[in-house]
Amino acid sequence: MLIVPCPNCGPRNAADLRYVGESRPRPDPNSASAKEWRAYLYERANPAGMLRETWYCRSGCRRYFVLERDTVSNEFTNPPTPVAKLGKRP
Amino acid sequence: MLTSTRMECGSVAELPAFESPVSRSFVSFEGASMESRQPGTALTLHDVSATTKIIVRAGPGTAARHQLDAAFGTSRTEKGVLVIGQRPDEWTILGPAAASRALVDGLDRSGHVSVIDHTHSRALFRLTGAEAASVLEKLCSLDWNDHMTPDGAAVSASVAKVTCDIVRNDVDGTRSYLISCDRSYGQYLFDAILDARHEFGIGPLVASVS
Numbered sequence: 001m002l003i004v005p006c007p008n009c010g011p012r013n014a015a016d017l018r019y020v021g022e023s024r025p026r027p028d029p030n031s032a033s034a035k036e037w038r039a040y041l042y043e044r045a046n047p048a049g050m051l052r053e054t055w056y057c058r059s060g061c062r063r064y065f066v067l068e069r070d071t072v073s074n075e076f077t078n079p080p081t082p083v084a085k086l087g088k089r090p
Numbered sequence: 091m092l093t094s095t096r097m098e099c100g101s102v103a104e105l106p107a108f109e110s111p112v113s114r115s116f117v118s119f120e121g122a123s124m125e126s127r128q129p130g131t132a133l134t135l136h137d138v139s140a141t142t143k144i145i146v147r148a149g150p151g152t153a154a155r156h157q158l159d160a161a162f163g164t165s166r167t168e169k170g171v172l173v174i175g176q177r178p179d180e181w182t183i184l185g186p187a188a189a190s191r192a193l194v195d196g197l198d199r200s201g202h203v204s205v206i207d208h209t210h211s212r213a214l215f216r217l218t219g220a221e222a223a224s225v226l227e228k229l230c231s232l233d234w235n236d237h238m239t240p241d242g243a244a245v246s247a248s249v250a251k252v253t254c255d256i257v258r259n260d261v262d263g264t265r266s267y268l269i270s271c272d273r274s275y276g277q278y279l280f281d282a283i284l285d286a287r288h289e290f291g292i293g294p295l296v297a298s299v300s
Contacts, residue, residue, distance in 0.1 A: 001231075008162065008178055009245070013231040016248050059248045061162070061177050 005067065007080040009060035020054035022046075023066045048072055055080075108140045111213040111276030133219035135283055138268075139276065142190040143209050144183040145176075149202030157197055165244045165257050168193065172268075174244045174257050182255065184214070184268065213276030216259075217283060218266040226256075226267065228286040250282035 002014035022044050027036050045051070051071050056064050067080040148154040160166050160175035167173070171185030171193050183190050187209075194205055217225060223234035229250045232239070239245065241260040246253065255270045271279050 012247075016231070059253045060246045062246075063178065 002074055004055055005076055005080050006055075006057045006060055006063075007065050008063055009057055012057065012060060016057070016059035018056040018058050020056055020064065023052045023054040050077065108210065110137055110139050111273045112137045112139070112280045113277060133217065133221060133225065133287055135280070136216045136218075137213075137276075137280065138216050139212070139214045139273075141184055141209070141214055142187040142207070143212050143214065143270070144190055144194055145206050145208050146181045146183065146194065146197065147179055147202075147204045148181070149179060152201035152203050153198035154201070154203045163244055165242050165259070172257070172259065174255075176244055176246060176255050182270075184257075211273050212270050213273050213279065214268060214270045215280060215283065216266060216268055218261055218264055220265060221287075222265045222267055225283060225286045229282060230254075230256075250279060250286075252279050252282075254279070 003011045004014050004017050006012050006017070024040065027040050029037070032040070048071060050068055052066060052068050054064055054066050056062075065080045067076050068078045069076050146154065146158065148158065158173055158175075158181045160173045160181060162175045162178050165172055165174040169189055169192075171183055171189045173193070174182040174184065176182045183193060185193075197203065197205070199205070226232075226234050226249070230247050232245060232247050239258050241258050244255070244257045246255050248254070249256070249269060249271070252271050252275045257268045258266070259268050260266050269279070269283070
């Protein structure tokens with residue numbers, strides 16, 4: 001079982017959350033080229049190691065948040081940050 | 091009959107009769123007449139869906155947040171009405187219809203505030219008994235010990251794979267939980283809670299549908 005630390009609800013079973021995916025800055029749609037936009041939508045780093053990712057607490061606080069997870073050991077290394085505080089879309 | 095037609099536009103009853111999401115004919119329990127084999131260990135499960143349920147959403151900086159005065163994850167009772175801090179920007183008000191509406195009418199609606207009556211769209215059950223936490227542990231992955239969820243604690247979690255809002259609201263010192271879910275899952279959740287107690291054999295479960 002993967003225990004995900006939600007910033008509002010505390011540690012929760014991953015089944016109570018939705019994995020949104022890799023967290024990455026959204027390019028400006030007014031200035032981004034088609035190639036940049038395609039990369040944002042479809043290309044993923046998929047590293048074997050630390051990954052910054054977005055989760056959605058669907059059964060609890062219903063908030064998006066960002067955290068870092070080691071994809072090999074499934075350890076979370078930093079405190080989760082609510083997306084609302086980042087000022088970016090997930 | 092419930093309808094989406096606005097009341098001023100059609101012939102719609104102003105106060106439609108409340109219909110429980112739990113059907114008497116489909117409830118699979120032993121019946122309320124069973125007597126406890128072990129005094130003091132009886133669990134009761136009551137369908138209290140007819141309780142008025144009002145959800146208030148209030149954004150940061152609004153006066154309504156301060157009036158509601160229940161932090162996220164906690165609850166308090168005011169004039170017979172339970173005010174629950176269910177989510178960071180969302181409160182649930184449970185109680186008698188008149189008292190609940192009086193509380194809501196007194197809220198300052200300025201700013202980003204919305205009030206919606208969910209009485210007919212949510213099922214609400216009360217699970218009471220010393221072993222109520224053991225039943226919940228069979229259905230939900232949260233820690234139901236006193237240090238994590240004391241009396242008054244409010245959480246949202248998956249119960250029997252149904253997203254539920256749960257409030258610990260002890261009755262006369264006996265552990266008790268109010269469990270709320272979408273109305274359409276009401277019958278399933280009611281039966282799932284009844285089924286969960288069979289794992290323990292801790293005494294009969296007295297269920298009632300009101």
